[in-house]
Amino acid sequence: xxxxxxISSTVRAVAMALCASLASCGLFEPPVAELRTDVPQMALxxxxxxVSQGRYRINVAYDESLAEALPSMEEKPALVxxxxxxxxxxxxxxxxxxxxxxxxxxxxxxxYPGLLELGNVEGRQLLLPVSFNLPLVVxxxxxxxxxxxxxxxxxxxxxxxxxALNVPGKTSFTNMGFGPRWSPDFLYSAMELLGAGFKEGAPxxxxxxxxEEGLSYIRAWSERANGSALKEDEFQFKYLYLPGYKxxxxxxxxxxxxxxxDYFVVSEERRASLSFRWLSKDGSVPVGEDIVYAxxxxxxxxxQAAEAFLKWFYTEETQRAVLDEARRYxxxxxxxxxxxxxxxxxxxNEKLFPLYYPSLLGKMPPAHYxxxxxxxxxxxxxxxxxxxxxxxxEATGPSPLPDPNADLEARVQAWxxxxxxx
Numbered sequence: 001x002x003x004x005x006x007i008s009s010t011v012r013a014v015a016m017a018l019c020a021s022l023a024s025c026g027l028f029e030p031p032v033a034e035l036r037t038d039v040p041q042m043a044l045x046x047x048x049x050x051v052s053q054g055r056y057r058i059n060v061a062y063d064e065s066l067a068e069a070l071p072s073m074e075e076k077p078a079l080v081x082x083x084x085x086x087x088x089x090x091x092x093x094x095x096x097x098x099x100x101x102x103x104x105x106x107x108x109x110x111x112y113p114g115l116l117e118l119g120n121v122e123g124r125q126l127l128l129p130v131s132f133n134l135p136l137v138v139x140x141x142x143x144x145x146x147x148x149x150x151x152x153x154x155x156x157x158x159x160x161x162x163x164a165l166n167v168p169g170k171t172s173f174t175n176m177g178f179g180p181r182w183s184p185d186f187l188y189s190a191m192e193l194l195g196a197g198f199k200e201g202a203p204x205x206x207x208x209x210x211x212e213e214g215l216s217y218i219r220a221w222s223e224r225a226n227g228s229a230l231k232e233d234e235f236q237f238k239y240l241y242l243p244g245y246k247x248x249x250x251x252x253x254x255x256x257x258x259x260x261x262d263y264f265v266v267s268e269e270r271r272a273s274l275s276f277r278w279l280s281k282d283g284s285v286p287v288g289e290d291i292v293y294a295x296x297x298x299x300x301x302x303x304q305a306a307e308a309f310l311k312w313f314y315t316e317e318t319q320r321a322v323l324d325e326a327r328r329y330x331x332x333x334x335x336x337x338x339x340x341x342x343x344x345x346x347x348x349n350e351k352l353f354p355l356y357y358p359s360l361l362g363k364m365p366p367a368h369y370x371x372x373x374x375x376x377x378x379x380x381x382x383x384x385x386x387x388x389x390x391x392x393x394e395a396t397g398p399s400p401l402p403d404p405n406a407d408l409e410a411r412v413q414a415w416x417x418x419x420x421x422x
Contacts, residue, residue, distance in 0.1 A: 032057045033078035033302030033309070038066040039130075039292055039339050042081055044331075045322060049312050056305035067378035078300035079309060081339075083290045085127055086118065087200055087378045094295040096124040100307065106314045110345050114372035119293055127293040128310065129344035131337065133260045134287060134365075135189040135279040137178075138245045143254070144275050151365045152285060153277035155190060155221075158255060163225035165254035172234055177254035179232035180221050181396055182240060184389040186257035186279070190218065191392060192373070193281035199374035204383055204412055208405045215404055218396040230398040245274060259288060264336040264357055271359060278365050285365050289373040289380065292339050319348045323356050332356065387411045 035046055035058050046058040061077070063069055067084040070076075070093055085091070100106045108116060111129055119127030137153045146161070147153070153161075162177030181187055192198070194217050195210030222229040240247055244256025245266060263276065278285045294313075296306045312318055319338055326332045337357075342349050346367060354361040377383065391408050394401065401407045 033305035035079040036077040038082040076297035076300045078302040079306035081294045094126040095298040127295045130292040131339040131341035132291045133341040136276045152280035183257045200377045203377040284371040
């Protein structure tokens with residue numbers, strides 16, 4: 001081999017090694033990234049990002065079962081935005097995002113602390129919160145003067161105020177202030193405030209004592225306020241065939257529970273006669289468990305484009321534009337806020353949301369009120385719908401279960417068996 005040939009071979013080897021090194025650092029990454037999401041609104045945001053600059057492009061793929069599907073994907077997307085992403089199977093897919101903080105591009109103090117902490121694993125920020133929702137209680141504005149707190153309505157106060165509005169008839173109530181079992185979702189939120197503590201296990205764990213104490217609290221509430229769970233059920237069967245807020249409007253009930261995502265898509269005209277408070281206990285407001293998070297996959301292609309999208313998205317300017325577009329094209333009538341909920345950026349909720357949702361003025365709870373949920377399994381939507389909510393309704397009903405914990409465990413095992421045979 002000649003000296004020139006040897007030098008040429010060495011140069012090629014060094015060049016190839018350098019290219020491999022640069023590629024591993026992301027310098028030769030493609031400018032296109034796939035965003036996999038279970039949030040339909042992200043398609044609109046990605047389109048706005050693509051128009052706003054010419055260097056990167058985000059392509060969106062919708063996956064309704066994103067959290068379940070992600071671990072088994074052979075080719076991971078660069079960017080993932082969705083719910084229940086911190087489950088034990090999904091979290092290993094993500095790279096740390098702490099560099100976005102160190103570069104001072106995204107300020108960690110702009111987020112709600114509890115939501116940011118939920119995206120942290122062993123000191124590494126794997127997920128950034130995008131949006132969330134809160135449970136609330138709706139009532140007629142005429143009752144506003146009787147409220148002692150401008151932000152929240154405590155469980156105990158709701159029981160007392162609801163009972164005061166009961167109107168007995170000859171054989172049953174003709175009006176009832178509130179029934180804690182009318183809404184399964186309210187029942188779940190109340191149980192979380194009372195210490196049930198549902199969280200990821202194999203597939204589900206909970207506090208055994210918290211569950212029993214919570215069930216006892218709800219049963220006693222029904223007895224004290226409304227006579228019995230049976231009387232609540234009879235009233236519901238006889239009168240409550242409209243959405244809860246409409247039953248409040250017509251005066252049949254005093255209070256109705258709703259989720260912020262549902263309440264704020266009711267037209268402003270319909271909400272004009274209504275007011276609300278956030279559901280709470282001892283100053284804590286439970287954040288809905290379906291928080292939307294964003295993460296970048298370690299093995300995804302186009303991670304620089306994914307980072308560029310996040311840097312663009314997490315600014316007040318961008319989120320104001322998102323809200324402007326939603327109002328202009330009237331998508332606010334079917335979808336609340338940013339990505340279907342409140343923004344994870346505090347200043348956006350405090351300064352911008354009241355401009356688009358005037359009834360929020362002075363009503364946004366301080367950050368320390370918010371109680372973040374536990375980490376839940378990827379299959380949580382099915383577990384909640386198929387197991388937890390039916391169980392809670394039955395366990396607080398007219399015929400209490402003799403051993404609630406054993407009954408719930410049996411339901412979970414039966415669910416697992418059904419899934420294994422499908």
